[in-house]
Amino acid sequence: MVFSSEPVVRLDKACVFQGITAILQDVSFDIDKDEFVFLIGRTGSGKSSLLKTLYADLPLKMGYGKIVGYDLQKIKTKEVPFLRRKLGIVFQDFQLFTDRTVAENLYFVMRATGWKDKSKMKTRMVEVLMRVGLGGAATKMPHQLSGGEQQRVVIARALLNHPSILLADEPTGNLDPEVADGIFKLFQEINKQGTAVLMATHNHDLLNKYPYRILKCEKGKLLDSKTSEIVT
Template sequence: MNEKYVVNLRDVAIYHADNPFGSCSEKKLLQRGEMVLSEVNLSVAPGEFVYLIGRVGSGKSSFLKTLYAEMQLLTGKGYVAGFDLRRLRRKDIPYLRRRIGIVFQDYQLLTDRNVFMNLYYVMKATGWKREQEIRERIDRVLGLVELGSKSYKMPFELSGGEQQRLVIARALLNDPQVLLADEPTGNLDPVTADGIMQLFQKIASQGCAVVMSTHNTALIENYPARAVLFSKGKIREVDLKAELA
């Protein structure tokens, strides 16, 4: 597969199954699972911004879960950040996730720790050892998301937009090759959502690909980018201007 892409999928089918990754054989998963998407072909280059659009239940979340190995890839060829999803073992998943950033709609922050310690905990858990390097990296990502003056705040003291910025900072700690965002502006007001979109554009301009699912057509109009439509079990690239006209 071509190494110039951070996401590269060829002839992929995505199945939804109520089985943890690697809990049983691919054959059994194929028998039990429900096919969500078929004939998926998609490549994303470093620094690209890609929207995933489509109705609720069209497969966007399942697609993202497959990219970060919450769901197992069973057919086709798939590479993310240099990892072969078909050959991925359970013990490899943490290493894959160090090369990607994941931003959820629900923030999943540690509510009993301040901003700094939320990030510190993740860095220690992902293998960072040297205190000086940890502190420098935290300062850098907090500066990028404009939370540098709020490192001592508890999550409940932050606005919704600030909490989402903290989630983005957490996703950037390990300098990922691609950022996967599942409805990241779904709970935010329009002005706050604008700020998050500007931040995503800045991240993409620095070379980290951004793949974002959204229902918000206003955001898409204001921040045009490449778009992939999920519909009737398939995906296809669309001309956003024509779709929104």
């Protein structure tokens, strides 16, 4: 007997709204638990709005959406923090507390997501920093790190709660090409260890170099390279 696992993300005829404006319509796609998927499109085409809908920062008003077991139309406000514990969210602009050390930035997220045991918190903090290649950075302030190192801290932060999927919004957008390539390879390693990745990007070098599936926001629709010929 063959058992099929449920996709980590499923949208079916979903509409993505900003306020009362529909940005994307009739959006349907699945992402499996070990997939790596690029999300592309022009500025303003709906990439960030789609990601915000997936982590429940924007409500799903029409259609069906489910991510890591949560129904996005039915999710209650009090459930959103529990949803986000099962996601890893990586922003382009880091969003680190500049007046706190790297360790304090990570501890803040752990406390906010229900961690209590200080020993376990320290162990996990060390684990994720080692995983992103920053084992010696715990006591440093963000301004003491390069842009690439700060993005690695953000990725470490996203990994704290063992997420099923990473949602990354232009994670290499502010980095030079060599540093960006290193960050991308880190996402690849994380993906190979079983975490799905949905990465919004404008980086055509990555798209040309790595033949992953592509979702493209264009003219209010979402095209999927699994079923469409996509010109990047």
